């Protein structure tokens with residue numbers, strides 16, 4: 001071993017800063033923010049299914065969510081911060097990883113890994129683009145063909161009854177499914193909560209929720225296209 | 231059997247390199263993969279050509295010197311085995327095999343299939359040690375170690391430092407290697423005093439060396455010749471998070487990137503000029 005030791009003095013950092021400055025810590029922050037986002041999409045999906053109980057029901061639900069402005073804004077800010085931290089960490093780590101292997105292989109054959117695990121940055125960026133579109137479509141309404149504040153049911157029917165509206169939605173939900181397929185498994189590892197005994201169970205949990213969320217979200221545009229909701 | 235090889239040829243770290251095709255007509259299926267390359271090199275030397283450079287030492291899977299990709303798989307198609315433990319009977323007559331060196335910015339190619347893995351040594355140097363009482367030898371059974379801990383430490387200590395985990399990782403992460411080194415000391419009572427600082431020091435060194443981050447892809451575990459389990463990475467992450475939130479980060483020193491290793495200097499040097 002040709003190794004001698006010469007210490008470098010690093011700038012002092014806070015504990016959270018030290019997490020952010022390291023690759024392992026960034027992944028831990030991605031896992032924590034990923035859990036926040038996962039819980040949000042889970043609740044969101046369950047809320048959406050009220051579409052099947054009629055216009056009055058889901059419009060009333062949307063009103064309930066807005067009953068307390070401080071609570072609404074608190075939730076929005078938590079989610080915005082979570083998306084920001086999660087996406088920034090993901091993009092920074094991805095850029096570092098590009099530098100970690102500047103010359104690629106002529107021939108590389110994955111032995112065991114899933115496609116989902118190797119395309120997290122792309123499924124993540126797809127979700128990011130979709131979230132922007134989604135807010136413009138159904139929250140702010142500027143890209144919605146017939147937007148009216150508070151008329152959640154009518155707004156989503158107007159958007160999703162167009163082929164392009166439904167297609168964007170479905171593609172994004174497949175992307176979300178891919179992201180969660182691997183993400184919900186990987187986050188346990190990132191937080192140091194995985195081991196060989198529990199890993200197969202975690203894998204099943206991740207696949208189960210990825211499929212559940214993709215189907216649950218996709219039910220709405222599919223129902224609109226098939227004329228079951230409208 | 232007849233084997234066709236597409237081998238990466240690169241004179242030195244600065245040479246851009248290219249693949250070169252070789253035919254080995256009389257391969258005995260009982261040869262090991264490296265013996266087959268020995269035969270090729272004999273052939274090349276007798277033709278007055280430069281032999282293909284590759285690393286090897288023990289040729290029985292324990293030293294960690296050998297390793298390259300065979301048709302896109304680190305250490306080739308045989309699982310839980312190094313290249314030197316792979317035999318030609320695992321291939322078919324007429325096979326075309328592509329041999330490519332480990333690729334990572336932290337593993338510069340020195341020549342052909344040889345890469346510089348001293349970055350792994352520096353990860354060990356950063357924290358892979360324990361404090362011991364020097365002087366008279368302590369009584370061997372003074373510190374009792376529970377059997378499950380000893381087994382797990384032993385399992386992690388099986389890592390031979392070959393670098394296949396880095397090579398097969400789409401992120402070129404050294405997480406399996408670093409995790410194995412941390413687990414092998416962290417499972418033992420002797421490893422406890424430095425445990426927190428070790429997780430920070432070794433992962434920071436890996437980051438500084440330019441290895442990527444772990445995204446739980448799992449290719450490393452699949453190709454690892456020593457059967458190191460993915461859970462060592464989870465343990466490493468847990469130690470790291472505990473240590474960082476515990477405020478150890480500012481107490482740990484990282485090593486400087488070192489001057490090029492002796493091997494690197496040797497291969498980087500201009501080839502000696504022939505006498506006119």
Ligand code: HEM
Nearest residue numbers: 031034037038087090120121124125128183186187190445
């Ligand atoms: C609904 C929104 C999202 C959810 C629920 C979600 C969830 C997750 C989870 C649970 C992980 C695993 C974290 C870990 O391994 O520790 C993850 C990883 C990741 N996410 Fe997201 N994410 C979302 C949005 C995004 C966005 C907008 C991006 C944009 C760049 C993104 C990029 C990534 C990347 C690059 C990874 C790391 C991949 C890996 O470790 O293999 N995600 N995500």
Ligand code: SF4
Nearest residue numbers: 389390392393395454
């Ligand atoms: S963990 Fe396995 S693949 Fe990685 S260096 Fe150690 S023995 Fe080689």
Ligand code: FES
Nearest residue numbers: 287289294296314
């Ligand atoms: S030559 Fe020692 S492990 Fe292959």
